[in-house]
Amino acid sequence: MMSKIELKDHQREIYFFRLRLFLSLGFVGLMLFILLLRFFYLQVIRHGHFETMAESNRIYVVPTVPNRGVITDRNGVVLARNYAGYTLEITPDKVADMQATIAEIGKLVEIKPKDLRRFKKLMSERRSLQTLPIRTRLSDDEVARFASQRYRFPGVEIKARLFREYPLTDVTSHLLGYIGRINQQEITQLENDDNANNYLGSEYIGKTGIEQFYEDDLHGVTGFEQVEVDAGGRAVRMLSHTPPQSGKNLTLTLDAKLQEIAVQAFGDYRGALVAIDPSNGEVLAFVSKPGYDPNLFIDGIDTENWEALNNSPDVPLNNRALRGQYPMGSTIKPFMALAALHYKSRSPSYSISDPGYYKLAGSSHQYRDWKADGHGRVDMFKSVQVSCDTYYYGLATELGIDRMHDFLELFGFGKKTGLDMEGEVSGLLPSTAWKMKRYNQIWYPGDTVSAGIGQGYHLITPLQLAFATATLANDGVGFQPHLVKDVQGKEGEPRPATQAILNVKIPADDLALVKRAMVAVTQPGGTAVAANYGAPYSVAGKTGTAQVIGMKQGEKYDASKVSEYNRDHAWFIAYAPADKPRIAMAVLAENGGHGGGTAAPIARKVLDYYLLGKVPTPLKKADEKAAAQSD
């Protein structure tokens, strides 16, 4: 092999080298062509796609939350307002070590376990780049302390925010409801309603009451800022700005002072009061006792308070005026009297002799009158005035349950009133058909007898009874009960709320008779003298007592022997002035015993204020004190 080695041909070698070089050139050309194709692909074919990506990189849309509408009463008293306060907020996307950061913040600003729990919950639900409050309502001192150290906390900032506040606290709790942090369920609902964009920056939503029902008006329209941001998320400049539209202010039909007086008038009684202007359906007072402090719910209620409210035997979270269903007791009687006249079952002058009990034909069972030895001779007028049970036992039997059902339905019994509030219940107006459907049982004559005095199956809400009373006061024309008088920006517009929804045709004579009898209820000889004694105006009313537990045959009810929560409920319905009614109401004092004794005095205080401007003494003192302080 060695012998074969010889010097290579120089020219041949150069030829081979240049061949290789040429191949390299081809390789280079091919690769550069690939690059060129890639440029073309990225910059020409897919330019639109990458331009969008670059834009979404740099442009961040920041929602500007609108101010929530303010709620005032009919006289301009503020019931729900916003006040500026400071929160300490964290943008989790910008914080590397959350635990350490929170621990460091904790040295400057107190962070309670409650705050931490809430923050953790918010973390799990957050949207990207959202800021979450770790502490709300910072004191000026805390703001100053953190501000001096804030350079140490990237991604943590103090924000001035508007907070919701309900100055009358428990007085208006069931009426206004409250706002609270938006939960997952509500987010889903907003998405379904295609409304999620309007809530991008919002953290609160109306949960109950007016705050819930008028959420759309109160919330307002969210504004948007288009901000150019750098890679660190810092805003470089604002590109465009659509200002938010503040939520609309609401003016309620409510009279806050009246509401306050009504709440006070209940004293320690549980119960409800709904007062309506019969001429237009405006709700003047809407009370459910006891109330609660709605301010507790805004940023999430803590466990202690929640358990206290939830486990209380007084069920303060229950909106009795809207959702409490009670037997209506003797308040049914004026309506029964009208039914008798309507069906010409009994004439006004027809009278019975009341032995103190009623017996169905062929039965020995005694349906007792509240007055053991009876009321003597009783005609229709007197039956209302003294609330004679015996008269109505017989009347109900004569009418039959179905005719009672049909007539009472005209006054809205058994139907929701359609008040502007979520969660209303419809009460119960029984009939033979209903009982068959509900219990698969025929209607017994005995059922009808007790139905005649509003016991048995009948159930009604205080709101329904107030509405029926207003309808009666307004000669059979019932205006849609409503809580909101005006929505800002829609003032003076005829509101669909102010519409007659009931129109019971009652002959004038019939109406006059029943109304006169109801006035007699509050006069000496009636069952509710306290409601009008010494008053310069006349009151038409009717007392009622709703049994909570049934009494056995021959057993006598003795309030002192029955536990507090099993005592009878006291009803009182009223309107005044009797000749030209300006206010109609239903008052329920739970376990209050007789309507004339407990419920009527409550109504009296409300009437005195509404008609005379008279403020009860304990409240007056408080008012004077407040006035002195403000001077």
Add this chain to the structure above:
Amino acid sequence: MMNIRQLKQRFMLHLDPVLLSGLGALLLVSLIVLFSATDGSWMRILGQLVNILVAFTALWIVANMPLHWLMRIAVPLYLLGLFMLIGVALFGEISHGARRWLNIGVASIQPSELMKIAVPLMMAWYFEKNEATLTWRNHFIAAILLVLPVALILRQPDLGTSILIAASGFYVLFLAGLSWRLMGALFVGALASAPFAWGMLHDYQRHRVMMLFDPSQDALGKGYHTIQGMIAVGSGGFFGKGYMNGTQTHLDFLPERSTDFIFAVFSEEFGFLGNLILLAIYIFIIGRGFIITANASTYFTRLMAGSITLTFFTYTFVNMGMVTGILPVVGVPLPLLSYGGTSMLTLMLGFGVLMSIHTHQRLVKT
């Protein structure tokens, strides 16, 4: 005494005006883009000017070296580099998770940069020495000369540099007439050893390769560079967003924008049209390199010039490829455009060699 004209002639004697104009154009673009990439930092411009000045001085010195000098320093340079690489592996300083630097008392140096020149030089020297009796054995030995430093650099780990050195060495082998059969065998061998090579790679290197296939799977982590680079290039469109108007650049979305990703800055602001022009400048320089290579008179100079030219192309391709997302992010700067003294120096040394090859044989011929 020489007058100005003579002085100029003497100065230009070993410089190639054609190549020089291409390099000048590129360096001018570099300064323009760098100004935008650094949000108008004159300090960086000044820094790059100093880099250019130093590198150009080195180029001038090398260009004026006679070719036999280059031949003479090939072996010592290679051995020095190899020893230093071993030194790095044993006592090197660790920075950013990689052992690349060697502290020699006065300064820290990166021996892998030296090897970019030393490896092809050594291989070209070796082939020149054995030109008369070249067999496959010589190719084998040359391959070992290549594999040793590449393996050491790969272990540092420095994927970008090892790829570039492997490429420069391979070009020497290829131009020296490595048989196609052997190349086929090498290719098969490379494929077969791929799993082992994969095992040798560090986690972050594997990540980079994986990201190439689907950068979006880790958009905020390892894939971030590629995605933001592609967004910058793509959003530039045909005419670009205009000088100093790149949003990806000026709002900090682009990482490494004055160094490895400077091409994304250029692309975003000057668009497809700008890319065509930039590519034309690179092709001009590479083309000139090919001409010099084709005209080189000795075996050594042909191999050396070819390797330098092709390596320069490889730099360009790998960088543009990684910025536009067709190659993994391997940390290769765009030659002569990226900010940085070391790569500038190495590249200009290469062009110095190229000019020396071109001008010295011209003198011989004339």
